[in-house]
Amino acid sequence: MKKSVIYIFLSLIVIIILIIVIGDFRSTRPDRMSGNPYKLNLDRIKSVDPNLVTYQETKNYRINARQAGGIAVAGEKIYLAADTFLQVFDYAGRQILKITLPEPAGCLEVSKQGDIIVGHRNAVALYSAAGEMKWRSEPLDERAVITALALKDGTIFAADAGNRAVHLYTAEGKYVDSFEGKTSIEGNHGFIVPSPYFDLGVNPDGELWVVNPGKLALENYTDEGNLRSYLENISPEIDGFSGCCNPAHIAIMADGSFLTSEKGVVRIKIYEPSGELSTVVALPDKFMEDGEAPDVAVDEEGIVYALDYDRNMIRIFEPK
Amino acid sequence: MNEDQILKISANAAIVAFVFSFIVAILLMLNYYQLKANDPLELESMELLVERLKDEPNNEELKSEIRSLDLLARKAFFTSQWQVKTGRYLLLLGSVIWIFAMRYYFTARSRIEEPDAAQVSEATARTFSQRWIMIAGGTILLLAFLASFAVNDHLKPYQASGEGEGAGPAADESIEVIAITESPDTVQGEAYTPSESQLDGEPAGDDELAAQTVEGESVGLTAPAGLSGLAGTHHNGFRGPFGNGVSQHKNIPVDWDGMTGKNIRWKAEIPMQGYNSPVLWEDKLFLTSGDNSVRMVYCFDSGTGKLLWQQEVRDIPGSPATPPRVTEDTGLSAPTVATDGTRVYAIFATGDIIAFTMTGKRVWARNLGVPDNHYGHSSSLIIWNNHLLVQYDSNKGGKLLSLDTSTGNTRWETSRQTGISWASPILAEIGGNHQVILSADPLVAGYDPETGKELWSVDCMMGEVGPSPAFGEGLVYAANEYARLVAIRPGAADPVVWENDEYLPEIASPVVSGGLIFIATSYGVLVCYDAASGEKYWEEEAQQGFSASPLVADGKLYAMDTGGIMHIFSLSKEMKKLGTPTLGERAYASPAFSDGTIYLRGEKYLYCIGNE
Amino acid sequence: MKKNKRFNRRDFIQSSIRASLVVSVGGIGGLALKNSTGRDWVWQIDPFECNQCGRCATECVRNPSAVKCVHAYDICGYCDLCGGYFIPGAVKLDTGAENQLCPTAALIRKFIEEPYFEYEIDEDLCIGCAKCVKGCTSFGNGSLHLQIRHDLCRNCNECSIARVCPSKAIKRVPSDTPYMIKGSFTKTTDT
Amino acid sequence: MSKRVKIVLFGILIILVQVAAAQQRFPKPEFETGYVQPSPTTPEPRGLAVEYMDVLVLLAVLSLATWFALRSRSRRGILWLSVFTLIYFGFYRKGCICSIGAIQNVALSLSDAAYNISITALAFFLLPLLYALFFGRTFCAGACPLGAIQDLLIIHPISLPPWLRKSAGIIPVVYLGLAILFAATGTEFIICRYDPFVGIFRLDAPYHMVVLGVAFLLLGMFVSRPYCRFFCPYGVLLNWMSRFSKWHLSITPSDCIKCKLCTSSCPFDAIDHPTEESAPPPGRTYYRRFILYSLLIPVWVLVGGFIASKSYTYLSRAHQDVYLSELLIHHPELVNDPDNLDIQAFLSSGKTLDTLVEDARVVQQKFRTGGWFMGGFIGLVIGITLLNQVVFRKRKDYQPNRGDCFSCGRCMDYCPVKN
Incomplete structure (x- = not known):
């Protein structure tokens, strides 16, 4: 073999080696790597006609807590449960009350008299407007995870996601009864709660509405736990619910409309009492991707208060 | 078989193996590019079909089309994977045969050759090598040098945007951001767990004290109350609540003996030396220690002296690998901790600041930058609402920081036109508002704890300021050795009310109570002046100097010298000594009080003293 | 004799360099070992x-x-x-x-x-x-x-x-x- | 990953875990049909005992190679031993545990207290060095799978001129310097990343890495053991050790008869010829050069250190944090690119750009200080190599060059003197 041929061959190989090493070294940089070929395509869900959105974000309240629990709004005051405290402040952000709770609270509700009912993991407690504890219910069993509260006259409804049941308490904190929504009718399995998202509310007509997250439905129950009617629209489109356990949180507006907040594709929407989508409050672009569904509350004027767990703030949305 | 045959066979085997391997390699290459160009798992046509199905959900034909396409795609994928796997082994086999044949061929063919005569002499070769080494080395360095100029460091011009919202979409200008203010007049209920004092059957105690404070007349109660819940009644930081050295606790013993154990309720060994003072919250007592290898935070049961937990301060981002050099008599743990009943906060001369829960769980920690301090950082922490205030005066200049107590994030930072200092911040209520007051060379200044805004400052200090300021009856007092003792009316046109330079403290801070101000010097003289006029009433010489700050509790002055002898006086214009109990060991830390009890930190032991 | 001495000197330099290399390799090993928990x-x-x-x-x-x-x-x-x-x-x-x-x-x-x-x-x-x-x-x-x-x-x-x-x-x-x-x-x- | 970043991440982790822990406590549905929940399988990794086995195998192979090279003088033994190494450490252990890569583990463990080196990696780093210090580079002869695969493929070696060998000899030094700098700053392990043969050992690698391995093998058909001689960073260390080795392979078992048969036997040009008796003693130019080059050494060190430290601008970009932060500053518009996974991941991590830049600056600072060491080291080696060119030692016989010799034993095979 001729020497010059060998040399040319060798130099070619050296060049190939250099190209591969340098090329590879440069290739793994963020701006030179390709996107995810196996991306879960949610564009169809996320792209929504922006004209449907009739709310805009106007205010944020920064929360000074590590783990927010829940919010409620009543009488021009915002009630916040977070870490192991309960805080009340006015719309200007001035604190009115702050009390330490014995354990974290995940939800709370305010009565017309201004009493604050707080839901702990397995118990319910009532505090006066001045922050004094009036009573605390007997603890429920180990499985209990209370995720939501609602009030109707003298009854307190507590949604227990762990036991897949709604518990009833008197205004004095005495346990009365529970129901699991089960009936003898075929296929009616009661509440299907795959994860700790289980909300309920009482509308102005005194009807109890419970989310059945596994069925992606809003169900109307009598106080005895009999299913009266339900609203359901399983769809990834804007007018329906999809994924598991949605809507994650609800609040009922002064006119009986439902304010809903979803996880997965995080969004807040308002439904007519008849179950038709009336308007959209906030689209997923407002929230962190794969964020937690915000707890929602609404005041008499229809202003929406959303507790953003990921950004640690209460976000206010007002009609445009 | 003769040699020629072997040669022939091996040559043929080599050729066959090479051709085989080459074909397999080409096939593998094709497979690779085919997969890369068209991933069967992510077919676009498939996606289109699925999209179409969403619009016509009952189109069974479409469904079966998708299913067969999916089956085809998966088959293609797994077949190609199988091909790659098999191909690899075939290639390996081919190559091994090729290599062996080649080796055999060349070994058989090779003859022992006469080595080439060296064409160049060694000397010439070496000269040539030298030149090329220099060329190669020089080229590498030159290229590196040129590249370093050609490439810009984009980080250099970057200015930190403060607490920029790095994540998420850019904050919308039209959205108003409101921070929830916890105003001081807030009703602070303690809803579930009754406080210790309530358990003790003195539910009215706190209210009473607070009420007296508002009147602002009664002796020894000039410190503002109502701060951040119960903080005002616990000895929760250096020199007690508000750092002012005045405690509202009652029934403090005046007689004990550390040697005989008289009135000593318990005595606990402190695992490590440190020059900070104990701090109390209900049944817990906190202090810190540190040397070059470890910094520790300890929590004792204040009732029994049992060590409840201890935590090493480590793994803090930015913390120096080797602690800064500090002097023996300051140490790395000179600053005293602070607690708000939720968390306890500690800072060290390394610049590490850390928060633990009351049960010793680490909440947050950060390094504030290693302080350039030739003795060691000594300023203690103080808490106002959710602000953890840090006086951070070093040789690089002074600053006051407020950290969020729950996260450790900086809420605000105010740089000060001062030099280094070792004094600690105090809190005072002036004109109905709270201020944090700092003393350093050359300024004594007050700041708004909410915003960090400087409210007033007086240029009157100098030197290496160690004593913290004091506050009482509307006047701020500051003192330092080789400087002066001044009484300042904050905000006044002519702020200096009086000054004196007869006796000046070096380490211990002044304390004001009952219209009197007490100074304890490092050479052992304890002096009492009139707080309003500066008139000297009395002086008393102790055997040893004072390092611990004198504190007022239960209407008495407690001043402990470095020999561990406590000098107790009544708060009066005439000197009236109430006792000189001894600890039996050297002591540098200021005492901590709770009702009926005084806690003292000696060099080695921690003492709980109470009347038996 | 003279030749022998020369060799000895070179050997001595070689040995001392070798000894110092053993020490430094051992030192690096020791330092790294200090940081090892014995786990994989x-x-x-x-x-x-x-x-x-x-x-x-x-x-x-x-x-x-x-x-x-x-x-x-x-x-x-x-x-x-x-x-x-x-x-x-x-x-x-x-x-x-x-x-x-x-x-x-x-x-x-x-x-x-x-x-x-x-x-x-x-x-x-x-x-x-x-x-x-x-x-x-x-x-x-x-x-x-x-x-x-x-x-x-x-x-x-x-x-x-x-x-x-x-x-x-x-x-x-x-x-x-x-x-x-x-x-x-x-x-x-x-x- | 720097320690700082680790701790920051750990902090984030704690928060995330607490959120997740809350979710994990959530009770499962109560099944009525007696459904038994399966549990996920967890195949165990290779046991620790088997890892220690590898150390023993290495020890055995090293000792055998040494015995073959120094005592039994068997080229055949070394050859078959290297075939065993290729099969065991190469194809069976997939080239991963390897002494060359262990350099980086040691460097990282010395710079980052949070990184705990495994005993196996440390043993793989130390044992060959100690063997080289006493017996020469017998590791290269029989215990290194990378050497073995190249050695088996030497087909038509060509002799390289000394100037090329000497100047290309700077490459492994630079490579070693970079590898230690990158490992110590927690940037990455470049030696492992560009191990050309690991893809072949595994029979599975990204396509271009296989091409790289094949390219090296093709190169090695003519330029014997190209990776060992002109790239291997571990070879630099072994070279130094071997120079001072107590014992070393010798070409002849007794007196050299100067038949010159061995000279063409060495494919690595590692046999030093005897000094020419007739050559004139080194003249004054050499003494002057000796002094000049000695004086130049500190200059090489300082210039090298300065330049390498200045080069932090582009070197530190190898670190993902630095690269990402510079990218974000220089191309802020990329924030809106949904396909840029790194930037999207950063944005959703909740970290601010400020903290990222702060972390990146810490890394840069490490590169600046590390650069001084690395550049100084490279400069020192260049200076000493240069100086070595004017140092003359008298040689009577044909001798293996202790630094360059791989102890492969080919020359022994050729030597006609057998006892």
Whole structure:
């Protein structure tokens, strides 16, 4: 073999080696790597006609807590449960009350008299407007995870996601009864709660509405736990619910409309009492991707208060 | 078989193996590019079909089309994977045969050759090598040098945007951001767990004290109350609540003996030396220690002296690998901790600041930058609402920081036109508002704890300021050795009310109570002046100097010298000594009080003293 | 004699350099040993940090990747409408190919009882693309998650996925606790 | 990953875990049909005992190679031993545990207290060095799978001129310097990343890495053991050790008869010829050069250190944090690119750009200080290599060059003197 041929061959190989090493070294940089070929395509869900959105974000309240629990709004005051405290402040952000709770609270509700009912993991407690504890219910069993509260006259409804049941308490904190929504009718399995998202509310007509997250439905129950009617629209489109356990949180507006907040594709929407989508409050672009569904509350004027767990703030949305 | 045959066979085997391997390699290459160009798992046509199905959900034909396409795609994928796997082994086999044949061929063919005569002499070769080494080395360095100029460091011009919202979409200008203010007049209920004092059957105690404070007349109660819940009644930081050295606790013993154990309720060994003072919250007592290898935070049961937990301060981002050099008599743990009943906060001369829960769980920690301090950082922490205030005066200049107590994030930072200092911040209520007051060379200044805004400052200090300021009856007092003792009316046109330079403290801070101000010097003289006029009433010489700050509790002055002898006086214009109990060991830390009890930190032991 | 002495001197220099090299090699060894816990290390994905970018499928030195999806049944909601199994907006909740999210059909759906379904992973088919993990984390409880399978992992000195992992979720873990399966895995907090 | 970043991440982790822990406590549905929940399988990794086995195998192979090279003088033994190494450490252990890569583990463990090196990696780093210090580079002869695969493929070696060998000899030094710098700053392990043969051992690698391995093998058909001689960073260390080795392979078992048969036997040009008796003693130019080059050494060191430290701008970009932060500053518009996974991951991590830049600056600072060491080291080696060119030692016989010799034993095979 001729020497010059060998040399040319060798130099070619050296060049190939250099190209591969340098090329590879440069290739793994963020701006030179390709996107995810196996991306879960949610564009169809996320792209929504922006004209449907009739709310805009106007205010944020920064929360000074590590783990927010829940919010409620009543009488021009915002009630916040977070870490192991309960805080009340006015719309200007001035604190009115702050009390330490014995354990974290995940939800709370305010009565017309201004009493604050707080839901702990397995118990319910009532505090006066001045922050004094009036009573605390007997603890429920180990499985209990209370995720939501609602009030109707003298009854307190507590949604227990762990036991897949709604518990009833008197205004004095005495346990009365529970129901699991089960009936003898075929296929009616009661509440299907795959994860700790289980909300309920009482509308102005005194009807109890419970989310059945596994069925992606809003169900109307009598106080005895009999299913009266339900609203359901399983769809990834804007007018329906999809994924598991949605809507994650609800609040009922002064006119009986439902304010809903979803996880997965995080969004807040308002439904007519008849179950038709009336308007959209906030689209997923407002929230962190794969964020937690915000707890929602609404005041008499229809202003929406959303507790953003990921950004640690209460976000206010007002009609445009 | 003769040699020629072997040669022939091996040559043929080599050729066959090479051709085989080459074909397999080409096939593998094709497979690779085919997969890369068209991933069967992510077919676009498939996606289109699925999209179409969403619009016509009952189109069974479409469904079966998708299913067969999916089956085809998966088959293609797994077949190609199988091909790659098999191909690899075939290639390996081919190559091994090729290599062996080649080796055999060349070994058989090779003859022992006469080595080439060296064409160049060694000397010439070496000269040539030298030149090329220099060329190669020089080229590498030159290229590196040129590249370093050609490439810009984009980080250099970057200015930190403060607490920029790095994540998420850019904050919308039209959205108003409101921070929830916890105003001081807030009703602070303690809803579930009754406080210790309530358990003790003195539910009215706190209210009473607070009420007296508002009147602002009664002796020894000039410190503002109502701060951040119960903080005002616990000895929760250096020199007690508000750092002012005045405690509202009652029934403090005046007689004990550390040697005989008289009135000593318990005595606990402190695992490590440190020059900070104990701090109390209900049944817990906190202090810190540190040397070059470890910094520790300890929590004792204040009732029994049992060590409840201890935590090493480590793994803090930015913390120096080797602690800064500090002097023996300051140490790395000179600053005293602070607690708000939720968390306890500690800072060290390394610049590490850390928060633990009351049960010793680490909440947050950060390094504030290693302080350039030739003795060691000594300023203690103080808490106002959710602000953890840090006086951070070093040789690089002074600053006051407020950290969020729950996260450790900086809420605000105010740089000060001062030099280094070792004094600690105090809190005072002036004109109905709270201020944090700092003393350093050359300024004594007050700041708004909410915003960090400087409210007033007086240029009157100098030197290496160690004593913290004091506050009482509307006047701020500051003192330092080789400087002066001044009484300042904050905000006044002519702020200096009086000054004196007869006796000046070096380490211990002044304390004001009952219209009197007490100074304890490092050479052992304890002096009492009139707080309003500066008139000297009395002086008393102790055997040893004072390092611990004198504190007022239960209407008495407690001043402990470095020999561990406590000098107790009544708060009066005439000197009236109430006792000189001894600890039996050297002591540098200021005492901590709770009702009926005084806690003292000696060099080695921690003492709980109470009347038996 | 003279020659001998010369050799001795050279030998002495050689020996002393050798001795100092032994000491420095030993020193480096000792310093490194001080930092050793005597355990061996393997790579593992922290499921709480993983953001399902898909690089585990493409960047592993192995093909198919040594990263597979595992199912932490402990925290599964056993949903009918499983976000990890069905494409968003599936027309019908059945096992038809048109409804499945997994590109290789590695996720198997089994009926248990009304209204619960079990989901199982066929690891021979799984390529570690994390599509189902994304769906499950977004819409469900996050019981499906990626783990490096140590029967497949080559335990490279530096994991080539870790090098490009955008969320830095891949870390060295002691080889006696080589998995971070959700539900049973709770990171010990620093106390 | 720097320690700082680790701790920051750990902090984030704690928060995430707490959120997740809350979710994990959630009770499962109560099944009525007696459904038994399966549990996920967890195949165990290779056991620790088996890892220690590897150390023992290495020890055995090293000792055998030494015995073959120094005592039994068997080229055949070394050849078959290297075939065993290729099969065991190469194809069976997939080239991963390897002494060359262990350099980085040691460097990282010395710089990062949070990184705990495994005993196996440390043993793989130390044992060959100690053997080289006493017996020469017998590791290269028989215990290194990378050497073995190249050695088996030497087909038509060509002799390289000394100037090329000497100047190309700077490459492994730079490579070693970079590898240690990158490992110590927690940037990455480049030695492992560009190990050309690991893809072949595994029969599985990204396509271009296989091409790289094949390219090296093709190169090695003519330029014997190209990776060992002109790239291997571990070879630099072994070279130094071997220079001062107590014993070393010798070409002849007794007196050299100067038949020159061995000279063409060495494919690595590692046999030093005897000094020419007739050559004139080194003249004054050499003494002057000796002094000049000695004086130049500190200059090389300082200039090298300065330049390498200045080069932090582009070197530190190898670190993902630095690269990402510079990218974000320089191309802020990329924030809106949904396909840029790294930037999207950063944005959703909740970390601010400020903290990222702060972390990146810490890394840069490490590169700046590390650069001084690395550049100084490279400069020192260049200076000493240069100086070595004017140092003359008298040699009577044909001798293996202790630094360059791989102890492969080919020359022994050729030597006609057998006892």
